[in-house]
Amino acid sequence: MKIALLAGDGIGPEIVAQAERVLRFLMADGLKMELESGLLGGCAVDATGEPFPEATRKLVIEADAVLLGAVGGLKYDNLPREKRPEQGLLTIRKTLNLFANLRPVILYPELANASTLKPEIVAGLDILIVRELTGDIYFGQPRGIEQRDGQRVGFNTMIYSESEIRRIAHIAFQAARRRQGKVCSVDKMNVLECTQLWRDIVTETAQTYPDVALTHMLVDNAAMQLVRDPKQFDVIVTGNMFGDILSDEASMLTGSIGMLPSASLNDQNKGLYEPIHGSAPDIAGKNIANPLATILSTAMMLRYSFNQEIAASRIEHAVKKVLKQGYRTADIFESGMKRVGTVEMGDAVLANM
Numbered sequence: 001m002k003i004a005l006l007a008g009d010g011i012g013p014e015i016v017a018q019a020e021r022v023l024r025f026l027m028a029d030g031l032k033m034e035l036e037s038g039l040l041g042g043c044a045v046d047a048t049g050e051p052f053p054e055a056t057r058k059l060v061i062e063a064d065a066v067l068l069g070a071v072g073g074l075k076y077d078n079l080p081r082e083k084r085p086e087q088g089l090l091t092i093r094k095t096l097n098l099f100a101n102l103r104p105v106i107l108y109p110e111l112a113n114a115s116t117l118k119p120e121i122v123a124g125l126d127i128l129i130v131r132e133l134t135g136d137i138y139f140g141q142p143r144g145i146e147q148r149d150g151q152r153v154g155f156n157t158m159i160y161s162e163s164e165i166r167r168i169a170h171i172a173f174q175a176a177r178r179r180q181g182k183v184c185s186v187d188k189m190n191v192l193e194c195t196q197l198w199r200d201i202v203t204e205t206a207q208t209y210p211d212v213a214l215t216h217m218l219v220d221n222a223a224m225q226l227v228r229d230p231k232q233f234d235v236i237v238t239g240n241m242f243g244d245i246l247s248d249e250a251s252m253l254t255g256s257i258g259m260l261p262s263a264s265l266n267d268q269n270k271g272l273y274e275p276i277h278g279s280a281p282d283i284a285g286k287n288i289a290n291p292l293a294t295i296l297s298t299a300m301m302l303r304y305s306f307n308q309e310i311a312a313s314r315i316e317h318a319v320k321k322v323l324k325q326g327y328r329t330a331d332i333f334e335s336g337m338k339r340v341g342t343v344e345m346g347d348a349v350l351a352n353m
């Protein structure tokens with residue numbers, strides 16, 4: 001099992017270092033893995049001038065799975081789009097055809113008080129956000145900023161083909177079959193043709209899954225319902241941009257954005273695994289970032305890419321135990337708990353493994 005480690009920028013190296021310790025622990029315990037590090041994002045721009053250099057392209061194509069920290073940072077904000085760290089991330093997703101982004105929103109009972117909602121509203125929360133990842137307005141052409149009628153206009157294109165919608169809908173329905181059997185498709189069909197097509201194709205695809213209950217919701221209502229009554233949702237399927245926004249919102253129901261892992265999969269079982277958050281420049285280099293989302297992403301990697309259910313569960317159980325023992329990074333801290341830094345949280349997970 002060859003794994004490419006792309007730590008990236010900001011807190012990326014700090015959190016990936018803790019996930020790497022977990023992987024190395026499992027290797028020492030007999031799991032055969034090979035780890036190789038590469039550059040992506042701002043650190044790659046600094047070293048090579050490109051956010052997704054050729055050596056990284058080769059590495060991720062050859063690897064069986066990729067573990068990513070995060071990319072981006074203030075210092076890169078004024079670069080042209082093709083040189084920006086985020087473009088490296090979008091390109092890696094497109095290169096590997098990682099169209100299915102799974103973002104589980106699970107509340108650990110120990111963090112019920114850290115949630116932004118009342119404990120009784122979030123107790124037992126377990127939602128799966130299925131976000132389409134290689135289409136939509138983040139990739140659509142034409143795009144740009146140009147002069148029109150004596151002033152600059154900025155424009156992007158929201159575009160989805162039937163086949164792109166159908167394949168992500170299948171992922172959502174299949175996931176729902178293994179869960180509560182409910183899919184809520186989120187769109188904005190009242191004003192956007194692109195998402196009218198989204199609704200039509202999801203509805204058509206649902207006919208293959210008579211055992212799954214499909215509902216539709218407009219995205220503005222979905223944003224509100226997530227904080228009103230999140231437990232009404234089982235699987236949410238949506239496009240790239242809406243999924244990006246709704247998953248950051250949903251993360252706070254679990255206590256912190258530092259708790260949500262993700263898997264980005266293609267149809268050949270190759271996956272990229274990363275926390276849903278960004279490079280958090282405001283806390284980088286301070287040993288305060290929460291590494292659990294990244295550590296939980298390694299569990300998703302072992303499960304989805306390598307079928308190593310036991311090793312994956314071992315990591316998830318260790319995280320549960322750590323929370324039960326009261327270890328908390330700053331983002332999930334409450335009084336009476338043990339405040340720890342990024343490295344100490346990694347120590348605690350390893351101790352429980």
Ligand SMILES: NC(=O)C1=CN([C@@H]2O[C@H](COP(=O)(O)OP(=O)(O)OC[C@H]3O[C@@H](n4cnc5c(N)ncnc54)[C@H](O)[C@@H]3O)[C@@H](O)[C@H]2O)C=CC1
Pocket residue numbers: 011015069070071072073074086089257258274275276277278279280281282283288289290291293331
């Ligand atoms: N997958 C990726 O690589 C992503 C990259 N970005 C990039 O990251 C940079 C910063 O973006 P922001 O909008 O600030 O979003 P962000 O997700 O990096 O941070 C938002 C807030 O959450 C906090 N936070 C994030 N992760 C945390 C963790 N593990 N533990 C504790 N607190 C955490 C940050 O300190 C910040 O206050 C930008 O350049 C952006 O483009 C943003 C999202 C995803």
Ligand SMILES: CC(C)CC(=O)C(=O)O
Pocket residue numbers: 086089090138244276
């Ligand atoms: C570059 C962005 C699209 C990254 C992001 O915010 C995400 O994937 O959640």
Ligand SMILES: [Mg+2]
Pocket residue numbers: 244245248276
């Ligand atoms: Mg995001």
